[in-house]
Amino acid sequence: FIYMGNDLLESRPADDRGIAGLLYAPLPKSSLLGVLMPSLNYHLAKKYKRSTNVWLADNLHFREQSVLEQFKKLDIGKLPLVLARNDRKGGGRKCYQAMSKLDLGDFYRMLTHPDMGLFRTYILVDAITRFCHPEINRSVVQTGQYTLRMIDRMNDLARENNIGFSVVIVPQGFDVDDRMWSQWKILSDYRKIHKYALAASGLKQKLRERDIHVVDLYPAFRSKRGTYLNVDGHWSGFGNELAAKEIAEEITGLDID
Known part of the structure; x- marks a missing residue:
């Protein structure tokens, strides 16, 4: 194959x-x-990827686990601020205020208890940006x-x-x-x-x-x-x-x- x-x-x-x-x-x-x-x-x-770090499985897993541990130690009340900081388009305070209105309890539990303990952030950053900038949706x-x-x-x-x-x-x-x-x-x-x-x-x-x-x-x-x-x-x-x-x-x- x-x-x-x-x-x-x-x-x-x-x-x-x-x-x-x-x-x-x-x-x-x-x-x-x-x-x-x-x-x-x-x-x-x-040849076709700009970075080959993706092939360093151990390093990739280590970075993902590090981010996961940071989320686990985070007070849920600070979650809107942390999420808003990861808005790719820089929504700032407006993004934070919108996040603060959400009930993020279930979302927080998903992030801190991911399936098989595997954590990746490529979905998260995109989802945050789309939430903060609905005009792109x-x-x-x-x-x-x-x-x-x-x-x-x-x-x-x-x-x-x-x-x-x-x-x-x-x-x-x-x-x-x-x-x-x-x-x-x-x-x-x-x-x-x-x-x-x-x-x-x-x-x-x-x-x-x-x-x-x-x-x-x-x-x-x-x-x-x-x-x-x-x-x-x-x-x-x-x-x-x-x-x-x-x-x-x-x-x-x-x-x-």
């Missing part, structure tokens, strides 16, 4: 999140190609044009080399996991803003018009609570098992020589 997610894009447009390409070939893991694939993906990521249906161009290139490359090609459409957690969506909704209703399901449906239609095999995980994940880690944002153990089952069933059913 060769996995290429959106993290490998040199410049990731905001409307191209949640899409992953998957190349596959009937090769044994012990083969030269099978051994080299993880290394290839690693070097591709190093206009509904948008992503076109995914950049993603389509990349998929076309990968598909052409696969066909030229007689390699099977599939596109896996991965749901956005807020769009399918009602638990995750409801816990973050107090700051930002991502489901209402981004309309991910509509964008995914449009992408699937365009891919099938191109005669590209699609594995759409939306039906399997829809309305399944707990498939995503509430703070971390990635799949939970349940989500991983569900995705693996769906993808395996799709691929094993293909006619591969």
Whole structure:
């Protein structure tokens, strides 16, 4: 397998999140190609990402745990001030005053007791900024044009080399996991803003018009609570098992020589 997610894009447009390409070939893991694939993906990521710190898993985890401990030691009464300070657009006192009117009890408990103890802040800062600046929350249906161009290139490359090609459409957690969506909704209703399901449906239609095999995980994940880690944002153990089952069933059913 060769996995290429959106993290490998040199410049990731905001409307191209949640899409992953998957190349596959009937090769044994012990083969030269099978051994080299993880290394290839690693070097591709190093080339196309400005920072390689993401690969230093221990350091990343240490920083995340440090932030988590700071939240645990924080008096809940000071939470609005701390959150307001993380507004990317600098809302200042106006942002703090708006935060102070919220009942942040459940939100605070989520932040201090994240699923599996995993804490990441990329959702938090964005949610804070959107809450403090509601004018940026206009509904948008992503076109995914950049993603389509990349998929076309990968598909052409696969066909030229007689390699099977599939596109896996991965749901956005807020769009399918009602638990995750409801816990973050107090700051930002991502489901209402981004309309991910509509964008995914449009992408699937365009891919099938191109005669590209699609594995759409939306039906399997829809309305399944707990498939995503509430703070971390990635799949939970349940989500991983569900995705693996769906993808395996799709691929094993293909006619591969």
